[in-house]
Amino acid sequence: MPLPETLAQGLRSAGWLAGLPALALIWASATLYAAPRIAEGLAAEGAAIVSGTATATGEPWLRLAASGRDLVAAGEAPDVAERATILSRLAALEGPRRIVSEVGIVETATPFQWAAIRTGTNQIALEGSRPVEIGRRALEARITGAVNPGTSLDDAARAARGAPPDFASAAAFLAARLSGLAKGGRAALSDTVLSLSGEALDVPAYEALRAALSDPPEGFSIGRIEILPPKVAAYRFAVEKSARGIVLDGFAPSAADRESALRTATEAAAGGTVEDRLLAARGLDPAIEPKSLIAFAFKLAELIQSGQVAFVDGAISVTGDAIDGQALPDAEALMRDGRPAGVAAGRVALTARPLSPYRVAIRRTAESVTLTGHLPDTATRERVLAALRPRLFREPVIDRTRLADGAPADLGDALAAAAPLVTNLADGTVSVSDRALTLTGESLYREGAARTPDRLAEVLPPGWTGQASVTARDAAERRDSATCRTDFAAALAGADLHFPAGGAVLTPAFYPALDALAALAKTCPSLRIAVSGPADPTKPPATPAAGPAAGEGAPAAEPTRVADAAKPEAHAKPATPGKPAPAEKETAKGDGQDRGKAEAGKANSPKTDSPKTAPSRKDPPKKEPAAPGKAAKKPAETSDEPPPDLPRLRAQAVVEYLLQAGARPEQVSAGPDGPAGPVVFALLP
Template sequence: MPLPEEFAQGLRRAGWLAGLPALALIWAGATLFATPQIADALDAAGARVASGTATAAGEPWLRLEARGRDLAAEGEAPDVGERETVLAKLAALDGPRRIVSEIGLVETAAPFLWAAIRTGSARVALEGSRPAQIGRQALEARITGALAPGTALDDTARAARGAPPDFASAAAFLAARLSGLAKGGRAALSDTVLSLSGEALDVPAYEALRTALANPPAGFSVGRIEIVPPAVAQFRFSVAKSARGIVLDGFAPSAADREAALRAAAEAVPGGSVQDRLLTARGLDPAIDPKTLIGFAFRLAELIQSGTVTFADDSVSVTGDAIDAQAIPDAAALMREARPAGVKPGPVTLAARPLSPYRVAIRRTPEAVTLTGHLPDDATRERVLAALRPRLFREPVIDRTRLADGAPPDLGAALAAAAPLVANLAAGEVAVSDRALTLTGESLYREAASRTPERLAEVLPPGWTGRAAVTARQPAETRDPAACRAEAGAAIAGTSLRFPTGSATLGPAFYPVLDALAALAKACPTLRIAVSAPADPAKAKPAQGVGGTAGE
């Protein structure tokens, strides 16, 4: 039965549309089958051209990539002529629809910059310039060998001239440092200066970085280092003190804070040992100033013979043996009144024990006389001060002693006997440890220096041992009489040195002039200095001052 005319016309109109799906399937199959073959053919044809661009390093500078029927060319040609020659050879190939040129030229980089950046846990990007004389693959192999196994490289560095000698060693050194940095870590080179930035993965990695950067490759120096220390869950800091010295343990927020702690420890035990067990790490409450915390810890440490000052869980505590009974309330007062902001008070667990050894010292300098250490009572302190003050003209006496039990017998007598000897020195010190007294320093006069050991032995109480090591100051160089007269005149010029009526007491204005004349007299043995005053102040003219002449 024949189809109606309208229905037949509809089938004829839709017939070509019904064939489209079949055509699409045929086209897709042909594309999927043909494209890989086209790409393989392009790669093979391009490889022959690329192999002809091999450099002295043995690697072709031309790199090709098939992108469908297009051929992308990359690399750095030695010059414009060779680039044009290569592009012409590629254009002559049968198969590529078009040649996409991304070929640059080898230029001189000044400064020569290169960087490696950690972009993932197992991925590193290279950028900047690489030496033209080193093949890309050879340099990548050197860098990959310095990275953790399995690390992939994304290398966009371009060949350039101007690289420093032994660039590959420096690049490998920097790449190896990335293993200790988190994502975003950057290791860079600018000519011969190395730099590093990023966050350390953990405390051991941070310490390893510090150690490695202390020994850069030969011919290279370390420039800007911005390594953020790792964060720790429990930040702690401690100062342990004993007769052997100080041990620092725990963490410091930065390298500068660590150095500050080491300086404070060295000052706390002059000549003693300092063991540094500190590690650099973050985790201290931002409200707490690290240097203030360190200073406070050492103020507490001054009050203990042996023991530990500990900062942990945002609080400070101190335990051990106090330097004396007075130190226990002093430590409590410090904890109450001088604690840094943000720090909580911890326990003060101190015991007062007799000091052993018992130490006290008298130090003489041109500026002052200072007493340090311990004395048994106020009476002993006054006895020592009374022995010192009459022998000093203008130097102040600074008393920094504390009271404590455990003093050896006759300590006051020994110090009072040695006080005149140290006061007569130009500079020196009397140091007592139990019943042993040592006198060291420098005398202005050779004869006085040679007599000091004998005099010390004569004045010490029975049962005490003494040792004196006093040297004579070297005499000044002798000058000629004319120079002596000129300097003497300059020393007294413009001065008005007058004794009060009926008195021979020296006033403060006398000392600078007398010091200058005394120093001059050493270099001018023929200089005659006269001090005169009228016999009868009521009738005579105003008194003359200090004068000087020099003769043969």
Template sequence: MTSPTSSSAFRNRVGWLAGLPVLALLWAAATLATAPIVADALRVGSAAIVRETGRGEPEPWLRIEAEGRDLLALGEAPDSASREAALGRLASIPGLRRVGDRTGLIETASPFVWTATRTRADQVETGGNRPAEVGAAALAARLAAALPPETDLRDRARAARGGPAGFMEGASYLVARLGGFAPGAVASLSDTTLSIRGEALDPAAYAAGQDAPPQGFGLGAIEILPPRVDDFRFVVERRPDGGLTLGGNVVSEAARAEALKMAGIVLANTGMQAGVDDAMRTARGLDPAIDPAALTKAALRLAGLIREGSVRFERGNLSVSGTALDEEAVGEAEAALRDARPAGIGAGTVSLEVRPVSPYTTRIRRDSGSVTLSGYLPDRAARESLNAALRLRFLREAIVDRSRLSSGARPGLVAALTATLGPLSTLASGEIAVTGRTMQLGGESLYAESARRTGEDLRRAVPPGWESTVAVTTRDAAPAYDAPTCARLFSERLAGHTLRFAPGSSELKPDFYPVLDAVAELVKACRAERVEVIGHLDPPGAKPPKPETLPEAKAEKDKADKAKADKAKTSSKEKTTGNDKAPGKVAEAGKAADNTKADKAKPAPTPTEPPPPAKDPDPSPDLAGARAAAIVDYLLKAGVASGRALAAQGSAPLNDRQGIGLALRS
């Protein structure tokens, strides 16, 4: 049987336990009721402390993030005392449970690096360093203006010294470009170098990533993946003016540059003067089985077969439409799509209209080392005939045939072109162009007289019923000066220049050439003047020049020495052979040798005749005359007409200090 005391104790315990949930509910209600009050008190108290850290600064260095009764301190203090004071005041706020410390001290950063990362589609987070003189709130406001709407900016950068001038402009430039990139894109500033890495969401964002940076900054690594497109297209438009417009997509900037280069070659080969317009956009999405360069080359090859229209690569097929270049072009386009498509590309349609060629033009152009035939010819026989005539006339040049076949030529075209090859061959460079029955010869001649004769020769060569025009210029045509101007310019050319040969030499020194070239050009311009040259002597005591062995003389001497050596070798061989075959002769030879030795042992006879007198040494060469002749020879080779550069007659040579004498005479 249970005692009364035990029953009472049990009831007390049960009652206490039953009251615990009630107490918990009361505590929770009190907490919920007081939590906002505590949080507000923490915010108010911490805000006051934050404001005080901004005294004398553009804005407070301390930043606070609150979570319930916990506070997180951020920012960089100017010194340790300020930092400890701020943390101590935060810790004393009533109701605070814990202070997280992520503060630091302002230091000098080198290199100064700041980064911005697109962490989500609606969020950008900054890190690294920001200049201490740029407040966090001011930077956030500037960057928010460069971001798309509804994008959250989280600033995790730390204040530091050493930031570049114009930091705000550089950071805004980077953040503005991140707005068009997929999550994971990173933009960075390292001192004055800006870099971007990531994937562009659209062509506009990709193009913006290539924009020039703000003044004072340069671009570093720009690693931007182009956007992906579902239908990769490439288009070549042939405009009415003959130029090309490249549009659609291209896989990279390198591929863009190569496409523009290829288009320029196509225009040059077809003789078009119009340019190339770039409307391409970089993108991904081309079938990996297709070579981008091969696709571009195939499309441009087709574009070279049309006068107006387009070549399109769409949905994996290549097609061409418009006006054909000529009758040949239709068949060539069909063959190209049938037999010469790059791997992975399908054959589209050929829709080309053939129109009469107008104007019907044929050109023959002569340049250094080549002669190029372009334009139109009536048939293959005409092409072969004209090529044969070109090979006979221009033996040293390469013949480049870029002609096309089309009807509509004037009768006698080949004969008329062949007749003009003579006048064209006299030009240093030039071109004969035939349109209808009109021939135009233009180019450059080396000499004025030759240019005049070229015009006369063309007029005589043109068949009856054909018209001709000539526009030939003369290379380096010298101006004409009057006598006073010539005298003044001549003095100016020679002022400060003394032409002095090395002792014993008549070879020109390298420093003579600029002076003599200037004199030659002036004499050509002074058409009523001539230049006279006086040589100079060597200084007293200089050794006479050592006679030089000419190459021809040296060769003759070497030949004679070789013949002498061969003869001696042959003689020795004959003696050896004779000893073997005739022993009796050996004894005779030995006896003769003994007699020779005896003769040598005898004293020399007394001469009965006096020795011949010694020859006088050769007179010194006319070194001054040779030097004057060398100067005259150089002037003549430089283009001075014969008779207008000569050695002065009857003038005494000048001395070494005076050097070569040059005088302008009327």
């Protein structure tokens, strides 16, 4: 049957184009069938050449791969001549259309660097240099055994000399760490330094990485580690407090934040246990600063005896037993005004319970005296502070006590009685728990340490129990007198031992030298030191007629006339004509038994016509107002001379300081008055 005219006309118009799909199908089939056979043929032709490049490892350095009808040669030839020979032999083959050379030369890599990168869930790429002494397949087998089963390697590393010993162990160690990292994780080696970077897959993987990096292969060290903790959906942080100590739970964004939380918990536990359950994880709102959140949580924890401070779902809350009734409004105020930026306020559910036991402590160190715990009222607090302050030379008193009910009725009596005992110590603590008082520490003197228990028993109120455990800090005695004398000279070398003009108060410049002398006296019992206090330079003459005689030195500068240069001086009234003006001496109180506090010095001031007592060093002189309508009279004359006993006062101030610092009374004494200048020390036979 003939084709319709329309269809026949269409076929004639299409012509040869109608056969193109069939031709394409035939070409594709032939290519798919023939290409593998061509590649196999090319590989077979070069197999003999490849096997001829075998090295001492048993593996050939030459690798061939077919790309269509091209033959790609790769590997690292031992030298240039060997590479040229191999390429010539490949070029002589009849099958390949052309030879593509990617053959390099084995060189020395300095530094020797190698890296493994996780490029997929089950794929690792190798790059850099591998030891020429280790065959490629042997190294790949070592690495494959260290990673997850089914992981494939894309090895682009090139053979080189200069690898560190036991390179294969380090490479396998690094590759194994990639199992805990997400895509993009990188493990690298540079000579003997190992580094790791990337994001941990999950919390267990992060902890496993931290543990593994603490034990690198022998001969290698850990370098730069940049591992991001995993990100969690529900970030939380909690501080649990009990009588046993503190438990940290939840997450910390980094290792540094975790260490910060641990340090703060250790300080807050005050000797109690600290259990660390924190895990490293991200997920905290970027608007919240981690360290600020941790610090705020511990501020709230200070207000509870037992309970929990928890940060969950962006809000922080505190529950449990408050340390005292004052803690309830304190927690509300802190939650309202002290929260870090980005942190929401949670609930405050605290219960105030009677304190049992009732505790307070006085801690004495070389730098300060600190009160902690609870006191019943402000009157008791002021009484304790008043008992401490007069017995301290320069140490500040830091009050961290809080007010709470439940104290023993005579708590103030017990603390006031114990205050002199703890201030006498070089380092010590008075701890009170209900009606039991414990004193521990170190004394500068053996005698003081020995009599402290008896003194404590004498001063405690009835019904109290006391226990004292005080040791002596005296250094071991040294009997070598020659060494003692040499060290004596060394302790004073370069010291600035000048008093202010007119003053008998030690300046800070004295302390290093005097502390060194006291320490030396404790180790050299035979040392005997005499201290000579200096006078002030003489005042220059008022008129030329009263100038120095020929041959005398130039007059010295006019000294200040006050015992303490920081204090103002009142003008003296003229003495009664024909009668000498006797001087009234101002004395500084010191506590010889309680740490032997140094005398501040004594200064003479002219006596006035009226029988008023001269002002003390602590109270500046008061000026009496002039009578109305009359101008204030100026004194007829004033005394510009320093106190006549100023050298003795200065010597006594130095002696008292040395006794405070630990020298024995029989080792230090005041010597004859010295001339103007520095304090003079002399060794006695």
